[in-house]
Amino acid sequence: MLEIKGLSKTFFAGTVNEVRALSAVDLQIEEGSFTAIIGTNGSGKSTLLNAIAGSFLPDQGRISVANEDITSWSEFRRAVLIGRVFQNPFAGTAADMSIAENIVMAMRRGLKRPLTTALNRKVKEEMAERVRTLKMGLEDRLDNPMGTLSGGQRQALTLLMATWLKPKLLLLDEHTAALDPKSAAKVAELTRQIIADDNLTAMMVTHSMQQAVELPDRVVMMHKGNIVEDYRHEQKKRLRIPDLLETFDRIQKRELFDETVADLLKKQYI
Amino acid sequence: MNLIIGAFTIGLILSLLSLGMLISFRMIRFTDITVDGSLTLGAAITAVLISSGWSPWLATTVAVAAGMLAGSVTGLLYTRFKIQEILSGILVMTALYSINLRIMGRSNIPLLDTKTVSAPAEQWLLSVNSGEASLFVAGWQVSVMDLSVLISSLIFCVLxxxxxxxxxxxxxGTVLRATGNNVQMVRAQGVNNNLMIVISLAISNGLVALSGAMLAQYQGFADVQMGIGMMVWGLASIIIGEALVGKTSLGVTIAGTVLGTILFRLLIAIALRWGLNPNDLKLVTAFFVFAALVAPQWFKSLHRKLSKSSNHA
Structure with missing residues (x-):
């Protein structure tokens, strides 16, 4: 479904702030799988997701989704294939417009926008039916402005909108990180449910070890722009939170060791 | 009575300008100063074409097309060449000043005794009024010509x-409105947000040029200076409209903008009648817009202060 080959990206190349965000990343994701990407801050996990979504163009490498090479596609063109939920619960919806107007835009994600009236009673009834599955009572508030909803409600609706037309690939960028614990749990549960019901292919960046262990069927760990661990199948099933923490520790110690040794060598030879 | 009819007519004509600016200012939130140039552009093209014998309808259509072109240029400067939005507008507005002079060949073109788009309304009124050139409305004598322009503008405006x-x-239209609200969301829904900005500015300036075309036909001349300060007038009208009726729905917003423009024109007509120096008009308008933009914040902080002091008591 998703195929990434030799993907590299360096930000601020040639300056003192140069950051090697992705270095020759290879990743393949099968249809119908749900992959979590974890890693420390600055490990490149969000960069990887944004590269797939098309927020920037990579320096090297290729990305293809559903056998389409999308490497040079603009961000908006990729929406035909990709549904997205952002970390900021306000990023995925238009606050000044009604819930119904927001959803009607998602009902034509990546398609032509004709000059026909967008909303009528029939469309709204269809909407209400699907919004009811969120069990938040929002189906009776379709005409309310999106801005009057809580972060959790908006994130749940963004998730519903991203999957309204079945995307080839669903990208979730720490989509529960900015929510209170209760809403985060609710949105996580909705995520699991929607992905299972529609048999979606999904990638989720997360900081929550619990989510990484419970929700997906594959966990990829990134560090300094590289994939350093890849738990799948049986290995993933046995995976527990302490295992992940231990791996984090090991990676960080190795890095610390590397740097200390480098410093020692510098002192001795320079 | 003539004062009121005049204010209403100009108000209705300029509400096309305000509606155009509603798209740029309120829908896609683009501060578009092209307006000052495209209003004159519409007037200039209409005046030149009508006085060289074109049908007023065709002339008006060409004016609208030219306005749309001017708007798209501003949009392209902003989206394609990444020039700041204000500067994009200023560049096109400045260029239009020369273009308008080129089109007109001089700084002012009179349009006397020529056919205008209000000719059908005038003929109809004359036939109803058995050929008399003036008639009585609620006891006031009104010329058929003035009334026909008013009726035509009203029809245009409602339409x-x-x-x-x-x-x-x-x-x-829904994604167009969302573009000003949340660009990130619009892109994630597969919409080319840059294209939406160009199209919005084209429609916006098309309406502004239409307003200019109607204004030239009503006033009986086109002048290269007539667009100066029009953006601030349109903004003032939009603000008055929102204060009048609120922003509860799109229909209300549009109706409010038209009402706001008419009310603003009436206020100006009254102020001029009371002896306001016409030279001071733009200063007063600018001050009014400043006050309208600042007042909400000011009231909010005042309210906070008041509630704070009452808490302490």
């Missing part, structure tokens, strides 16, 4: 307002 409302409620 354009209705079309605009229908347009903004379509699938296309």
């Amino acid at each position: 354009i307002g209705w079309l605009l409302l229908r347009f903004l409620l379509t699938h296309f």
Whole structure:
């Protein structure tokens, strides 16, 4: 479904702030799988997701989704294939417009926008039916402005909108990180449910070890722009939170060791 | 009475300008100063074409097309060449000043005894009024010509307002409105947000040029200076409209903008009648817009202060 080959990206190349965000990343994701990407801050996990979504163009490498090479596609063109939920619960919806107007835009994600009236009673009834599955009572508030909803409600609706037309690939960028614990749990549960019901292919960046262990069927760990661990199948099933923490520790110690040794060598030879 | 009819007519004509600016200012939130140039552009083209014998309808259509072109240029400067939005507008507005002079060949073109788009209304009124050139409305003597322009402007205004409302409620119009609200979201829904900005500015400036075309036909001349300060006038009208009726729905917003423009024109007509120096008009307008923009914040902080002091007591 998703195929990434030799993907590299360096930000601020040639300056003192140069950051090697992705270095020759290879990743393949099968249809119908749900992959979590974890890693420390600055490990490149969000960069990887944004590269797939098309927020920037990579320096090297290729990305293809559903056998389409999308490497040079603009961000908006990729929406035909990709549904997205952002970390900021306000990023995925238009606050000044009604819930119904927001959803009607998602009902034509990546398609032509004709000059026909967008909303009528029939469309709204269809909407209400699907919004009811969120069990938040929002189906009776379709005409309310999106801005009057809580972060959790908006994130749940963004998730519903991203999957309204079945995307080839669903990208979730720490989509529960900015929510209170209760809403985060609710949105996580909705995520699991929607992905299972529609048999979606999904990638989720997360900081929550619990989510990484419970929700997906594959966990990829990134560090300094590289994939350093890849738990799948049986290995993933046995995976527990302490295992992940231990791996984090090991990676960080190795890095610390590397740097200390480098410093020692510098002192001795320079 | 003539004062009121005049204010209403100009108000209705300029409400096309305000409706155009409603798209740029309120829908896609683009501070578009092209308006000052495209209003004159519409007037200039109409005046030149009508005085060289074109049908007023055709001339007006060409004016609208030219306005749309001017708007798209501003949009392209902003989206394609990444020039700041204000500067994009200023560049096009400045260029239009020379272009307008080129089109007109001189700084002022009179339009006397020529056919205008209000000719059908005038003929109808004359036939109803058995050929008399003036008639009585509620005891006041009004010339058929003035009344026919008023009727035509009203028809134009209602028609354009209705079309605009229908347009903004379509699938296309919905994403257009969202572009000003949340660009990230619009892109994630597969919409080319840059294209939306160019199209919005084209429609916006098309309406402004239409307003200029009607204004030239009503006033009986086109002048290269007539667009100066029009953006601030349009903004003032939009603000008055929002204060009048609020922003509860799109239809209300559009109606409010038209009402706001008319009320603003009436206020100006009254102020001039009371002896306001016409030279001070733009200063007063600018001050009014400043006050309207600052007042809400000021009231809010005042309210906070008051509630704070009452808590302490």
